[in-house]
Amino acid sequence: EYIVRYLISYRGKGIRVGYVSVQNEPKAVQTWDSCVYTPKEERDFALGYLKPALDRAGLDVKILLWDHNKERVYENAKTYFEGDSEGIWGMGFHWYSGDHFENLQMVSEDYPEKSLIFTEGCVEYSRFDRNNLQQQAEMYAHDMIGNFNHGCRAHIDWNLFLDENGGPNHVGNYCAAPIMLHTKEHTIERQPSYYYIGHFSRYVKPGAVRIGISRYTSEVEACSFLNPDGSLAVILLNREDHPVEVVLRHRTKTSALELAPHTIVTVTDEGEKQ
Structure with a gap:
Protein backbone atom coordinates (compact mmCIF):
# COMPACT_ATOMS: atom_id res chain seq x y z
CA GLU A 1 0.00 0.00 0.00
CA TYR A 2 2.90 2.32 0.71
CA ILE A 3 4.40 1.68 -2.72
CA VAL A 4 0.99 2.30 -4.31
CA ARG A 5 0.73 5.65 -2.51
CA TYR A 6 4.19 6.51 -3.81
CA LEU A 7 3.22 5.73 -7.40
CA ILE A 8 -0.10 7.59 -7.18
CA SER A 9 1.68 10.64 -5.75
CA TYR A 10 4.02 10.65 -8.73
CA ARG A 11 1.05 10.41 -11.08
CA GLY A 12 -0.42 13.45 -9.35
CA LYS A 13 2.71 15.34 -10.39
CA GLY A 14 2.26 14.25 -14.00
CA ILE A 15 4.85 11.44 -13.85
CA ARG A 16 3.57 7.99 -14.83
CA VAL A 17 5.86 5.29 -13.45
CA GLY A 18 5.99 2.27 -15.75
CA TYR A 19 8.29 -0.06 -13.82
CA VAL A 20 9.09 -0.77 -10.20
CA SER A 21 11.44 -3.20 -8.48
CA VAL A 22 10.76 -4.76 -5.09
CA GLN A 23 14.08 -3.79 -3.52
CA ASN A 24 17.35 -2.28 -4.63
CA GLU A 25 20.17 -4.81 -4.14
CA PRO A 26 18.25 -7.28 -1.95
CA LYS A 27 21.37 -9.32 -1.08
CA ALA A 28 23.51 -6.41 0.16
CA VAL A 29 23.89 -5.63 3.85
CA GLN A 30 24.86 -1.99 3.57
CA THR A 31 24.45 1.60 4.73
CA TRP A 32 21.81 2.33 2.10
CA ASP A 33 18.15 2.31 3.08
CA SER A 34 17.27 -1.27 2.21
CA CYS A 35 16.20 -4.72 3.38
CA VAL A 36 17.59 -8.19 2.65
CA TYR A 37 15.36 -10.62 0.71
CA THR A 38 15.91 -14.20 -0.36
CA PRO A 39 14.78 -14.87 -3.94
CA LYS A 40 11.74 -16.77 -2.63
CA GLU A 41 10.79 -13.96 -0.25
CA GLU A 42 11.07 -11.44 -3.06
CA ARG A 43 8.94 -13.57 -5.40
CA ASP A 44 6.33 -14.16 -2.68
CA PHE A 45 6.10 -10.44 -1.91
CA ALA A 46 5.82 -9.49 -5.60
CA LEU A 47 3.12 -12.02 -6.49
CA GLY A 48 1.25 -12.19 -3.18
CA TYR A 49 1.23 -8.55 -2.15
CA LEU A 50 2.66 -6.00 -4.58
CA LYS A 51 0.92 -7.15 -7.77
CA PRO A 52 -2.52 -7.42 -6.10
CA ALA A 53 -2.08 -3.93 -4.59
CA LEU A 54 -1.16 -2.48 -7.99
CA ASP A 55 -4.17 -4.17 -9.59
CA ARG A 56 -6.57 -2.88 -6.93
CA ALA A 57 -5.31 0.65 -7.54
CA GLY A 58 -5.65 0.29 -11.32
CA LEU A 59 -1.93 0.88 -11.86
CA ASP A 60 -0.40 -0.68 -14.96
CA VAL A 61 3.12 -0.90 -13.52
CA LYS A 62 5.50 -3.71 -14.49
CA ILE A 63 7.38 -5.49 -11.68
CA LEU A 64 11.11 -6.20 -11.86
CA LEU A 65 12.90 -8.48 -9.41
CA TRP A 66 16.54 -8.76 -8.28
CA ASP A 67 17.87 -5.28 -9.19
CA HIS A 68 21.35 -6.40 -8.18
CA ASN A 69 24.56 -7.73 -9.74
CA LYS A 70 24.69 -9.97 -12.78
CA GLU A 71 26.54 -12.94 -11.30
CA ARG A 72 23.34 -14.26 -9.68
CA VAL A 73 20.85 -13.35 -12.39
CA TYR A 74 20.43 -16.85 -13.77
CA GLU A 75 20.31 -18.82 -10.52
CA ASN A 76 17.72 -16.40 -9.10
CA ALA A 77 15.65 -16.49 -12.29
CA LYS A 78 15.01 -20.17 -11.63
CA THR A 79 13.27 -19.19 -8.39
CA TYR A 80 11.54 -16.05 -9.63
CA PHE A 81 10.05 -17.61 -12.75
CA GLU A 82 9.10 -21.10 -11.54
CA GLY A 83 5.42 -21.99 -11.87
CA ASP A 84 2.96 -19.17 -12.47
CA SER A 85 5.04 -15.98 -12.62
CA GLU A 86 2.87 -13.93 -14.95
CA GLY A 87 2.86 -11.01 -12.51
CA ILE A 88 6.66 -10.66 -12.74
CA TRP A 89 7.66 -8.81 -15.90
CA GLY A 90 11.40 -9.37 -15.67
CA MET A 91 14.64 -8.70 -13.82
CA GLY A 92 16.81 -5.67 -13.24
CA PHE A 93 20.57 -5.98 -12.89
CA HIS A 94 23.74 -3.98 -12.08
CA TRP A 95 27.37 -4.17 -13.19
CA TYR A 96 29.40 -3.96 -9.98
CA SER A 97 30.60 -7.57 -9.86
CA GLY A 98 31.86 -7.77 -13.44
CA ARG A 130 38.12 9.90 -10.90
CA ASN A 131 40.43 11.64 -13.37
CA ASN A 132 40.52 8.85 -15.96
CA LEU A 133 37.54 10.04 -17.97
CA GLN A 134 38.34 7.81 -20.94
CA GLN A 135 38.26 4.70 -18.77
CA GLN A 136 34.89 5.76 -17.42
CA ALA A 137 33.44 6.21 -20.91
CA GLU A 138 34.78 2.87 -22.10
CA MET A 139 33.33 1.11 -19.05
CA TYR A 140 29.88 2.27 -20.11
CA ALA A 141 30.25 1.29 -23.76
CA HIS A 142 31.82 -2.10 -23.00
CA ASP A 143 29.05 -3.03 -20.58
CA MET A 144 26.24 -1.76 -22.81
CA ILE A 145 27.55 -3.68 -25.84
CA GLY A 146 27.94 -6.89 -23.85
CA ASN A 147 24.57 -6.55 -22.16
CA PHE A 148 22.65 -5.85 -25.37
CA ASN A 149 24.39 -8.69 -27.19
CA HIS A 150 23.26 -11.12 -24.48
CA GLY A 151 19.61 -10.20 -24.01
CA CYS A 152 19.34 -6.84 -22.25
CA ARG A 153 16.43 -4.73 -23.51
CA ALA A 154 17.12 -1.32 -21.97
CA HIS A 155 19.80 0.62 -20.11
CA ILE A 156 19.25 3.08 -17.25
CA ASP A 157 22.19 5.02 -15.84
CA TRP A 158 22.19 5.63 -12.09
CA ASN A 159 23.06 9.34 -12.25
CA LEU A 160 22.41 11.67 -15.15
CA PHE A 161 24.30 14.46 -13.39
CA LEU A 162 26.12 15.08 -10.11
CA ASP A 163 27.94 18.00 -8.52
CA GLU A 164 31.68 18.59 -8.78
CA ASN A 165 32.30 16.29 -5.80
CA GLY A 166 30.32 13.40 -7.24
CA GLY A 167 27.36 13.93 -4.92
CA PRO A 168 25.42 14.95 -2.97
CA ASN A 169 25.48 11.64 -1.15
CA HIS A 170 24.49 10.95 2.43
CA VAL A 171 26.88 8.00 2.89
CA GLY A 172 29.91 9.43 1.10
CA ASN A 173 29.70 7.14 -1.93
CA TYR A 174 30.85 9.72 -4.48
CA CYS A 175 30.70 8.87 -8.17
CA ALA A 176 31.23 10.13 -11.67
CA ALA A 177 28.31 11.01 -13.95
CA PRO A 178 27.87 11.78 -17.66
CA ILE A 179 27.22 15.43 -16.74
CA MET A 180 28.96 17.16 -13.84
CA LEU A 181 27.59 20.37 -12.34
CA HIS A 182 29.94 23.12 -11.20
CA THR A 183 27.71 24.59 -8.54
CA LYS A 184 29.73 27.73 -7.80
CA GLU A 185 30.08 28.72 -11.44
CA HIS A 186 26.55 27.52 -12.34
CA THR A 187 27.92 25.62 -15.34
CA ILE A 188 27.78 22.04 -16.60
CA GLU A 189 30.50 19.83 -18.05
CA ARG A 190 29.68 16.92 -20.36
CA GLN A 191 32.04 14.03 -19.74
CA PRO A 192 33.26 11.58 -22.44
CA SER A 193 30.80 9.02 -21.01
CA TYR A 194 27.98 11.36 -22.06
CA TYR A 195 29.03 11.07 -25.70
CA TYR A 196 29.75 7.34 -25.50
CA ILE A 197 26.25 6.69 -24.15
CA GLY A 198 24.97 8.98 -26.90
CA HIS A 199 26.07 6.50 -29.56
CA PHE A 200 23.34 4.20 -28.22
CA SER A 201 20.66 6.71 -27.23
CA ARG A 202 20.91 8.70 -30.46
CA TYR A 203 21.20 5.99 -33.11
CA VAL A 204 19.32 3.08 -31.51
CA LYS A 205 15.65 4.08 -31.63
CA PRO A 206 12.89 2.99 -29.24
CA GLY A 207 11.56 -0.34 -30.43
CA ALA A 208 14.79 -1.34 -32.18
CA VAL A 209 15.75 -5.02 -32.38
CA ARG A 210 19.28 -6.17 -31.65
CA ILE A 211 20.50 -8.25 -34.60
CA GLY A 212 23.41 -10.64 -35.04
CA ILE A 213 26.96 -9.60 -35.73
CA SER A 214 30.20 -11.51 -36.22
CA ARG A 215 33.71 -10.14 -35.52
CA TYR A 216 37.09 -11.22 -36.78
CA THR A 217 38.95 -10.02 -33.68
CA SER A 218 38.40 -9.48 -29.97
CA GLU A 219 40.08 -6.08 -30.33
CA VAL A 220 36.79 -4.69 -31.64
CA GLU A 221 33.65 -4.79 -29.52
CA ALA A 222 30.46 -4.41 -31.51
CA CYS A 223 26.68 -4.63 -31.51
CA SER A 224 24.10 -3.92 -34.18
CA PHE A 225 20.44 -2.94 -34.25
CA LEU A 226 17.56 -2.81 -36.72
CA ASN A 227 15.45 0.28 -36.06
CA PRO A 228 11.66 0.39 -36.56
CA ASP A 229 12.12 2.54 -39.68
CA GLY A 230 14.33 -0.14 -41.25
CA SER A 231 17.63 1.66 -40.71
CA LEU A 232 20.64 -0.11 -39.23
CA ALA A 233 23.02 1.06 -36.53
CA VAL A 234 26.32 -0.71 -35.83
CA ILE A 235 28.32 0.47 -32.82
CA LEU A 236 32.06 -0.29 -32.78
CA LEU A 237 34.36 0.17 -29.77
CA ASN A 238 38.16 0.11 -29.76
CA ARG A 239 39.63 0.06 -26.23
CA GLU A 240 43.13 -0.76 -27.49
CA ASP A 241 46.17 1.52 -27.48
CA HIS A 242 46.59 1.09 -31.23
CA PRO A 243 44.35 1.63 -34.27
CA VAL A 244 42.34 -1.30 -35.63
CA GLU A 245 41.47 -1.74 -39.30
CA VAL A 246 37.89 -2.86 -39.91
CA VAL A 247 35.97 -3.89 -43.01
CA LEU A 248 32.27 -3.86 -42.25
CA ARG A 249 30.15 -6.06 -44.50
CA HIS A 250 26.37 -6.11 -44.84
CA ARG A 251 25.12 -8.43 -47.57
CA THR A 252 26.96 -7.28 -50.71
CA LYS A 253 28.11 -3.93 -49.32
CA THR A 254 31.44 -3.35 -47.61
CA SER A 255 32.90 -0.32 -45.90
CA ALA A 256 36.50 0.00 -44.74
CA LEU A 257 37.37 2.19 -41.78
CA GLU A 258 40.05 2.62 -39.19
CA LEU A 259 39.14 2.75 -35.51
CA ALA A 260 41.59 5.08 -33.80
CA PRO A 261 42.87 4.06 -30.36
CA HIS A 262 40.28 4.44 -27.59
CA THR A 263 37.37 5.48 -29.80
CA ILE A 264 33.75 4.58 -30.39
CA VAL A 265 32.15 4.76 -33.84
CA THR A 266 28.59 4.24 -35.05
CA VAL A 267 27.92 3.25 -38.66
CA THR A 268 24.39 3.67 -40.01
CA ASP A 269 22.74 2.43 -43.20
CA GLU A 270 19.51 4.22 -44.06
CA GLY A 271 19.42 3.25 -47.71
CA GLU A 272 17.67 -0.11 -47.95
CA LYS A 273 15.04 0.36 -45.22
CA GLN A 274 14.59 -3.36 -44.71
Whole structure:
Protein backbone atom coordinates (compact mmCIF):
# COMPACT_ATOMS: atom_id res chain seq x y z
CA GLU A 1 0.00 0.00 0.00
CA TYR A 2 2.90 2.32 0.71
CA ILE A 3 4.40 1.68 -2.72
CA VAL A 4 0.99 2.30 -4.31
CA ARG A 5 0.73 5.65 -2.51
CA TYR A 6 4.19 6.51 -3.81
CA LEU A 7 3.22 5.73 -7.40
CA ILE A 8 -0.10 7.59 -7.18
CA SER A 9 1.68 10.64 -5.75
CA TYR A 10 4.02 10.65 -8.73
CA ARG A 11 1.05 10.41 -11.08
CA GLY A 12 -0.42 13.45 -9.35
CA LYS A 13 2.71 15.34 -10.39
CA GLY A 14 2.26 14.25 -14.00
CA ILE A 15 4.85 11.44 -13.85
CA ARG A 16 3.57 7.99 -14.83
CA VAL A 17 5.86 5.29 -13.45
CA GLY A 18 5.99 2.27 -15.75
CA TYR A 19 8.29 -0.06 -13.82
CA VAL A 20 9.09 -0.77 -10.20
CA SER A 21 11.44 -3.20 -8.48
CA VAL A 22 10.76 -4.76 -5.09
CA GLN A 23 14.08 -3.79 -3.52
CA ASN A 24 17.35 -2.28 -4.63
CA GLU A 25 20.17 -4.81 -4.14
CA PRO A 26 18.25 -7.28 -1.95
CA LYS A 27 21.37 -9.32 -1.08
CA ALA A 28 23.51 -6.41 0.16
CA VAL A 29 23.89 -5.63 3.85
CA GLN A 30 24.86 -1.99 3.57
CA THR A 31 24.45 1.60 4.73
CA TRP A 32 21.81 2.33 2.10
CA ASP A 33 18.15 2.31 3.08
CA SER A 34 17.27 -1.27 2.21
CA CYS A 35 16.20 -4.72 3.38
CA VAL A 36 17.59 -8.19 2.65
CA TYR A 37 15.36 -10.62 0.71
CA THR A 38 15.91 -14.20 -0.36
CA PRO A 39 14.78 -14.87 -3.94
CA LYS A 40 11.74 -16.77 -2.63
CA GLU A 41 10.79 -13.96 -0.25
CA GLU A 42 11.07 -11.44 -3.06
CA ARG A 43 8.94 -13.57 -5.40
CA ASP A 44 6.33 -14.16 -2.68
CA PHE A 45 6.10 -10.44 -1.91
CA ALA A 46 5.82 -9.49 -5.60
CA LEU A 47 3.12 -12.02 -6.49
CA GLY A 48 1.25 -12.19 -3.18
CA TYR A 49 1.23 -8.55 -2.15
CA LEU A 50 2.66 -6.00 -4.58
CA LYS A 51 0.92 -7.15 -7.77
CA PRO A 52 -2.52 -7.42 -6.10
CA ALA A 53 -2.08 -3.93 -4.59
CA LEU A 54 -1.16 -2.48 -7.99
CA ASP A 55 -4.17 -4.17 -9.59
CA ARG A 56 -6.57 -2.88 -6.93
CA ALA A 57 -5.31 0.65 -7.54
CA GLY A 58 -5.65 0.29 -11.32
CA LEU A 59 -1.93 0.88 -11.86
CA ASP A 60 -0.40 -0.68 -14.96
CA VAL A 61 3.12 -0.90 -13.52
CA LYS A 62 5.50 -3.71 -14.49
CA ILE A 63 7.38 -5.49 -11.68
CA LEU A 64 11.11 -6.20 -11.86
CA LEU A 65 12.90 -8.48 -9.41
CA TRP A 66 16.54 -8.76 -8.28
CA ASP A 67 17.87 -5.28 -9.19
CA HIS A 68 21.35 -6.40 -8.18
CA ASN A 69 24.56 -7.73 -9.74
CA LYS A 70 24.69 -9.97 -12.78
CA GLU A 71 26.54 -12.94 -11.30
CA ARG A 72 23.34 -14.26 -9.68
CA VAL A 73 20.85 -13.35 -12.39
CA TYR A 74 20.43 -16.85 -13.77
CA GLU A 75 20.31 -18.82 -10.52
CA ASN A 76 17.72 -16.40 -9.10
CA ALA A 77 15.65 -16.49 -12.29
CA LYS A 78 15.01 -20.17 -11.63
CA THR A 79 13.27 -19.19 -8.39
CA TYR A 80 11.54 -16.05 -9.63
CA PHE A 81 10.05 -17.61 -12.75
CA GLU A 82 9.10 -21.10 -11.54
CA GLY A 83 5.42 -21.99 -11.87
CA ASP A 84 2.96 -19.17 -12.47
CA SER A 85 5.04 -15.98 -12.62
CA GLU A 86 2.87 -13.93 -14.95
CA GLY A 87 2.86 -11.01 -12.51
CA ILE A 88 6.66 -10.66 -12.74
CA TRP A 89 7.66 -8.81 -15.90
CA GLY A 90 11.40 -9.37 -15.67
CA MET A 91 14.64 -8.70 -13.82
CA GLY A 92 16.81 -5.67 -13.24
CA PHE A 93 20.57 -5.98 -12.89
CA HIS A 94 23.74 -3.98 -12.08
CA TRP A 95 27.37 -4.17 -13.19
CA TYR A 96 29.40 -3.96 -9.98
CA SER A 97 30.60 -7.57 -9.86
CA GLY A 98 31.86 -7.77 -13.44
CA ASP A 99 30.64 -8.68 -16.92
CA HIS A 100 28.77 -11.98 -16.42
CA PHE A 101 27.20 -11.55 -19.85
CA GLU A 102 26.64 -15.31 -20.10
CA ASN A 103 24.17 -15.14 -17.22
CA LEU A 104 22.02 -12.73 -19.19
CA GLN A 105 22.12 -15.01 -22.21
CA MET A 106 21.02 -18.05 -20.22
CA VAL A 107 18.03 -16.15 -18.80
CA SER A 108 17.11 -14.93 -22.29
CA GLU A 109 17.28 -18.44 -23.69
CA ASP A 110 15.41 -20.19 -20.86
CA TYR A 111 12.85 -17.44 -20.16
CA PRO A 112 12.39 -15.56 -23.46
CA GLU A 113 9.06 -14.13 -22.32
CA LYS A 114 10.76 -12.23 -19.48
CA SER A 115 12.69 -8.97 -19.87
CA LEU A 116 16.14 -7.95 -18.64
CA ILE A 117 16.90 -4.30 -17.91
CA PHE A 118 20.12 -2.71 -16.74
CA THR A 119 18.79 -0.64 -13.86
CA GLU A 120 21.93 0.81 -12.25
CA GLY A 121 25.57 1.42 -12.88
CA CYS A 122 28.01 4.14 -11.91
CA VAL A 123 31.76 4.73 -11.70
CA GLU A 124 32.53 4.91 -8.00
CA TYR A 125 35.50 7.06 -7.01
CA SER A 126 36.33 4.57 -4.26
CA ARG A 127 37.10 1.95 -6.90
CA PHE A 128 38.19 3.87 -10.02
CA ASP A 129 40.37 6.85 -10.86
CA ARG A 130 38.12 9.90 -10.90
CA ASN A 131 40.43 11.64 -13.37
CA ASN A 132 40.52 8.85 -15.96
CA LEU A 133 37.54 10.04 -17.97
CA GLN A 134 38.34 7.81 -20.94
CA GLN A 135 38.26 4.70 -18.77
CA GLN A 136 34.89 5.76 -17.42
CA ALA A 137 33.44 6.21 -20.91
CA GLU A 138 34.78 2.87 -22.10
CA MET A 139 33.33 1.11 -19.05
CA TYR A 140 29.88 2.27 -20.11
CA ALA A 141 30.25 1.29 -23.76
CA HIS A 142 31.82 -2.10 -23.00
CA ASP A 143 29.05 -3.03 -20.58
CA MET A 144 26.24 -1.76 -22.81
CA ILE A 145 27.55 -3.68 -25.84
CA GLY A 146 27.94 -6.89 -23.85
CA ASN A 147 24.57 -6.55 -22.16
CA PHE A 148 22.65 -5.85 -25.37
CA ASN A 149 24.39 -8.69 -27.19
CA HIS A 150 23.26 -11.12 -24.48
CA GLY A 151 19.61 -10.20 -24.01
CA CYS A 152 19.34 -6.84 -22.25
CA ARG A 153 16.43 -4.73 -23.51
CA ALA A 154 17.12 -1.32 -21.97
CA HIS A 155 19.80 0.62 -20.11
CA ILE A 156 19.25 3.08 -17.25
CA ASP A 157 22.19 5.02 -15.84
CA TRP A 158 22.19 5.63 -12.09
CA ASN A 159 23.06 9.34 -12.25
CA LEU A 160 22.41 11.67 -15.15
CA PHE A 161 24.30 14.46 -13.39
CA LEU A 162 26.12 15.08 -10.11
CA ASP A 163 27.94 18.00 -8.52
CA GLU A 164 31.68 18.59 -8.78
CA ASN A 165 32.30 16.29 -5.80
CA GLY A 166 30.32 13.40 -7.24
CA GLY A 167 27.36 13.93 -4.92
CA PRO A 168 25.42 14.95 -2.97
CA ASN A 169 25.48 11.64 -1.15
CA HIS A 170 24.49 10.95 2.43
CA VAL A 171 26.88 8.00 2.89
CA GLY A 172 29.91 9.43 1.10
CA ASN A 173 29.70 7.14 -1.93
CA TYR A 174 30.85 9.72 -4.48
CA CYS A 175 30.70 8.87 -8.17
CA ALA A 176 31.23 10.13 -11.67
CA ALA A 177 28.31 11.01 -13.95
CA PRO A 178 27.87 11.78 -17.66
CA ILE A 179 27.22 15.43 -16.74
CA MET A 180 28.96 17.16 -13.84
CA LEU A 181 27.59 20.37 -12.34
CA HIS A 182 29.94 23.12 -11.20
CA THR A 183 27.71 24.59 -8.54
CA LYS A 184 29.73 27.73 -7.80
CA GLU A 185 30.08 28.72 -11.44
CA HIS A 186 26.55 27.52 -12.34
CA THR A 187 27.92 25.62 -15.34
CA ILE A 188 27.78 22.04 -16.60
CA GLU A 189 30.50 19.83 -18.05
CA ARG A 190 29.68 16.92 -20.36
CA GLN A 191 32.04 14.03 -19.74
CA PRO A 192 33.26 11.58 -22.44
CA SER A 193 30.80 9.02 -21.01
CA TYR A 194 27.98 11.36 -22.06
CA TYR A 195 29.03 11.07 -25.70
CA TYR A 196 29.75 7.34 -25.50
CA ILE A 197 26.25 6.69 -24.15
CA GLY A 198 24.97 8.98 -26.90
CA HIS A 199 26.07 6.50 -29.56
CA PHE A 200 23.34 4.20 -28.22
CA SER A 201 20.66 6.71 -27.23
CA ARG A 202 20.91 8.70 -30.46
CA TYR A 203 21.20 5.99 -33.11
CA VAL A 204 19.32 3.08 -31.51
CA LYS A 205 15.65 4.08 -31.63
CA PRO A 206 12.89 2.99 -29.24
CA GLY A 207 11.56 -0.34 -30.43
CA ALA A 208 14.79 -1.34 -32.18
CA VAL A 209 15.75 -5.02 -32.38
CA ARG A 210 19.28 -6.17 -31.65
CA ILE A 211 20.50 -8.25 -34.60
CA GLY A 212 23.41 -10.64 -35.04
CA ILE A 213 26.96 -9.60 -35.73
CA SER A 214 30.20 -11.51 -36.22
CA ARG A 215 33.71 -10.14 -35.52
CA TYR A 216 37.09 -11.22 -36.78
CA THR A 217 38.95 -10.02 -33.68
CA SER A 218 38.40 -9.48 -29.97
CA GLU A 219 40.08 -6.08 -30.33
CA VAL A 220 36.79 -4.69 -31.64
CA GLU A 221 33.65 -4.79 -29.52
CA ALA A 222 30.46 -4.41 -31.51
CA CYS A 223 26.68 -4.63 -31.51
CA SER A 224 24.10 -3.92 -34.18
CA PHE A 225 20.44 -2.94 -34.25
CA LEU A 226 17.56 -2.81 -36.72
CA ASN A 227 15.45 0.28 -36.06
CA PRO A 228 11.66 0.39 -36.56
CA ASP A 229 12.12 2.54 -39.68
CA GLY A 230 14.33 -0.14 -41.25
CA SER A 231 17.63 1.66 -40.71
CA LEU A 232 20.64 -0.11 -39.23
CA ALA A 233 23.02 1.06 -36.53
CA VAL A 234 26.32 -0.71 -35.83
CA ILE A 235 28.32 0.47 -32.82
CA LEU A 236 32.06 -0.29 -32.78
CA LEU A 237 34.36 0.17 -29.77
CA ASN A 238 38.16 0.11 -29.76
CA ARG A 239 39.63 0.06 -26.23
CA GLU A 240 43.13 -0.76 -27.49
CA ASP A 241 46.17 1.52 -27.48
CA HIS A 242 46.59 1.09 -31.23
CA PRO A 243 44.35 1.63 -34.27
CA VAL A 244 42.34 -1.30 -35.63
CA GLU A 245 41.47 -1.74 -39.30
CA VAL A 246 37.89 -2.86 -39.91
CA VAL A 247 35.97 -3.89 -43.01
CA LEU A 248 32.27 -3.86 -42.25
CA ARG A 249 30.15 -6.06 -44.50
CA HIS A 250 26.37 -6.11 -44.84
CA ARG A 251 25.12 -8.43 -47.57
CA THR A 252 26.96 -7.28 -50.71
CA LYS A 253 28.11 -3.93 -49.32
CA THR A 254 31.44 -3.35 -47.61
CA SER A 255 32.90 -0.32 -45.90
CA ALA A 256 36.50 0.00 -44.74
CA LEU A 257 37.37 2.19 -41.78
CA GLU A 258 40.05 2.62 -39.19
CA LEU A 259 39.14 2.75 -35.51
CA ALA A 260 41.59 5.08 -33.80
CA PRO A 261 42.87 4.06 -30.36
CA HIS A 262 40.28 4.44 -27.59
CA THR A 263 37.37 5.48 -29.80
CA ILE A 264 33.75 4.58 -30.39
CA VAL A 265 32.15 4.76 -33.84
CA THR A 266 28.59 4.24 -35.05
CA VAL A 267 27.92 3.25 -38.66
CA THR A 268 24.39 3.67 -40.01
CA ASP A 269 22.74 2.43 -43.20
CA GLU A 270 19.51 4.22 -44.06
CA GLY A 271 19.42 3.25 -47.71
CA GLU A 272 17.67 -0.11 -47.95
CA LYS A 273 15.04 0.36 -45.22
CA GLN A 274 14.59 -3.36 -44.71
